[in-house]
Amino acid sequence: MNEPCKQHYVAGDDRRTAIAAATRTLIAEHGFEGLRMREIAERIGINIATLHYHVPSKAALVELLAQSLRDEFMAQHAANPRDALSPRQLLALEIDEFEQTVLTNPGLHIVYRELMNRAARDETVRTIISPLSQFWHNQITRILEAGRADGSFRADLDPQAGASIVIGSLIQYSRECHNKEVDFAPLRAELLRCVSTPGDPRPDERKTA
Amino acid sequence: MNEPCKQHYVAGDDRRTAIAAATRTLIAEHGFEGLRMREIAERIGINIATLHYHVPSKAALVELLAQSLRDEFMAQHAANPRDALSPRQLLALEIDEFEQTVLTNPGLHIVYRELMNRAARDETVRTIISPLSQFWHNQITRILEAGRADGSFRADLDPQAGASIVIGSLIQYSRECHNKEVDFAPLRAELLRCVSTPGDPRPDERKTA
DNA sequence: ATTAAAATCAATCAAGTGATTGATTGATGA
DNA sequence: TCATCAATCAATCACTTGATTGATTTTAAT
Numbered sequence: 001m002n003e004p005c006k007q008h009y010v011a012g013d014d015r016r017t018a019i020a021a022a023t024r025t026l027i028a029e030h031g032f033e034g035l036r037m038r039e040i041a042e043r044i045g046i047n048i049a050t051l052h053y054h055v056p057s058k059a060a061l062v063e064l065l066a067q068s069l070r071d072e073f074m075a076q077h078a079a080n081p082r083d084a085l086s087p088r089q090l091l092a093l094e095i096d097e098f099e100q101t102v103l104t105n106p107g108l109h110i111v112y113r114e115l116m117n118r119a120a121r122d123e124t125v126r127t128i129i130s131p132l133s134q135f136w137h138n139q140i141t142r143i144l145e146a147g148r149a150d151g152s153f154r155a156d157l158d159p160q161a162g163a164s165i166v167i168g169s170l171i172q173y174s175r176e177c178h179n180k181e182v183d184f185a186p187l188r189a190e191l192l193r194c195v196s197t198p199g200d201p202r203p204d205e206r207k208t209a
Numbered sequence: 210m211n212e213p214c215k216q217h218y219v220a221g222d223d224r225r226t227a228i229a230a231a232t233r234t235l236i237a238e239h240g241f242e243g244l245r246m247r248e249i250a251e252r253i254g255i256n257i258a259t260l261h262y263h264v265p266s267k268a269a270l271v272e273l274l275a276q277s278l279r280d281e282f283m284a285q286h287a288a289n290p291r292d293a294l295s296p297r298q299l300l301a302l303e304i305d306e307f308e309q310t311v312l313t314n315p316g317l318h319i320v321y322r323e324l325m326n327r328a329a330r331d332e333t334v335r336t337i338i339s340p341l342s343q344f345w346h347n348q349i350t351r352i353l354e355a356g357r358a359d360g361s362f363r364a365d366l367d368p369q370a371g372a373s374i375v376i377g378s379l380i381q382y383s384r385e386c387h388n389k390e391v392d393f394a395p396l397r398a399e400l401l402r403c404v405s406t407p408g409d410p411r412p413d414e415r416k417t418a
Numbered sequence: 419a420t421t422a423a424a425a426t427c428a429a430t431c432a433a434g435t436g437a438t439t440g441a442t443t444g445a446t447g448a
Numbered sequence: 449t450c451a452t453c454a455a456t457c458a459a460t461c462a463c464t465t466g467a468t469t470g471a472t473t474t475t476a477a478t
Contacts, residue, residue: 015455031327033242037436047457052437054455113326116384118240120319154402161399168381169374175325176373190370193363198407217426217474224425246466256427261467263425 015054018044020068023061028107032114037061059124066115066128072108073132076101077139087147088192091166094140095191098170099184102177109174137163144195153195162195224263227253229277232270237316241323246270268333275324275337281317282341285310286348296356297401303349304379304400308393311383318383346372353404362404371404 022043027035037058041051055061080093102109116133119126140163147153173187219227231252236244246267250260264270289302311318325342328335349372356362382396 029330031242031330032240033244035242036434038434046455048436049438049458050456056437058436110326110329117319117322117326120384121238121240154407156402158395158399161395164381164385164396165374165378165399165403168377168379170377171381172373172377175329186367186370187373190367190374193365194374194403198363219425245464247464255425257466258428258468259426265467267466 015044015046015050016064017068019051019055019061020064023065024068024107024111027065027114028110032118062118062122063124063128065111066125069108069112069115070128070132073112073136086152087143087150088152088196090143091140091147091195092188092192094143094166095170095184095188098174099188102174102184106177109171113171113175137167140166147195152197154197157195165194166191224253224255225273226277228260228264228270229273232274233277233316233320236274236323237319241327271327271331272333272337274320275334278317278321278324279337279341282321282345295361296352296359297361297405299352300349300356300375300404301397301401303352303375304393304397307379307383308397311386311393315383315386318380322380322384346376349375356404361406363406366404374403375400 019040022040023035026039026043037051038048040061041048055064076097080097082090082093085093115125115129119129141159144153144157144159144162144166148155148157148159169187169191173182173184176182228249231249232244235248235252246260247257249270250257264273285306289306291299291302294302324334324338328338350368353362353366353368353371353375357364357366357368378396378400382391382393385391
């Protein structure tokens with residue numbers, strides 16, 4: 001008979017990756033207040049002491065989680081080429097990438113929303129998540145500025161406020177699809193109408209699926 | 210000398226109100242995962258057993274909290290008269306009321322965001338918070354429909370998506386003012402521009418402060 | 419005044435809960 | 449081969465935490 005599969009001795013970095021993944025899953029399931037060190041260890045099949053060997057404390061775990069989230073968002077954003085795209089196409093791409101992430105990995109955004117709330121009162125989380133949010137906000141702001149400059153977006157558009165509107169709308173939509181199917185198309189179309197110059201000839205902005 | 214002020218024997222309803230208030234404060238401070246029955250009791254100066262007499266379990270406490278939040282939002286909304294207001298004025302009023310609440314009672318929205326997250330995985334919270342969110346969403350949707358009908362808002366405005374945009378933007382803004390001063394005016398102006406008919410003569414929509 | 423119900427508290431329980439200790443096991447380079 | 453170190457685990461500690469028990473005190477109705 002086979003011995004019970006001993007997965008002993010995994011390299012530290014891989015362990016930490018697995019720990020971050022399990023932490024995400026558990027937070028998505030039970031929220032921050034339901035996050036237990038023991039359950040993380042159990043989920044990846046290691047002893048609680050081994051978990052504390054790799055991640056010395058729960059605070060360090062939260063830090064690891066925040067970093068893991070930041071890394072994934074950054075990688076996601078760097079995946080698509082952005083050269084030679086019009087501002088309108090860039091904005092559409094941002095929306096499509098968000099929808100893609102929500103549908104592909106819904107737990108990611110559950111954890112992101114949880115971390116944003118926690119950032120309001122947790123210094124450590126804030127220093128990691130806040131730059132991420134600001135990067136996103138700047139990204140959208142610059143797209144809106146460019147579109148205003150080339151005339152495709154409204155001349156009286158406020159890029160800063162517009163970015164808050166776009167981001168807030170996307171997060172709101174991601175919240176609404178807790179389990180039911182949510183169609184991003186109406187939001188996508190409405191957001192593009194909101195910022196576009198009225199009466200502008202609208203080129204086909206269909207998704208590049 | 211005075212005896213240490215014994216606040217013994219308060220009516221049950223008043224106690225439950227005080228418990229709900231203390232619960233809000235504590236969640237705003239330490240989040241859901243930092244909510245402790247003992248700390249609630251301590252905050253209002255009663256024994257832990259007395260707390261359990263009025264609120265039998267932590268689940269019941271969360272339910273009480275959700276109801277308290279719903280009641281306050283509804284009361285807030287009923288405070289301002291809405292007769293004889295144009296759709297544009299109604300939308301502006303919604304935004305102003307939100308800003309007012311955020312500035313007056315910031316903890317309220319911290320708890321609201323926390324409850325919305327929890328609603329995604331907690332049936333009890335969802336059944337209380339979900340109708341509240343839908344009421345708000347319907348309110349905005351109807352305003353946008355009315356504005357589209359009377360020509361003050363864009364003819365191609367999608368009221369449903371527009372409501373998600375308005376609400377999402379407001380919540381996003383409330384998140385951004387975790388402690389720093391945040392000016393709602395730019396968002397307010399941009400939201401009104403987003404939905405308005407282009408080139409429309411814009412009457413003075415200043416706040417009725 | 420009597421009495422039943424409501425409200426309160428001190429003490430305690432059982433199940434966690436993050437963290438530590440001390441020893442063991444496997445990999446790796448000299 | 450052997451010494452070193454990263455990785456692992458069983459056992460346990462000290463403390464937390466939601467909840468309960470049983471008695472006591474105040475309120476309110478008769």
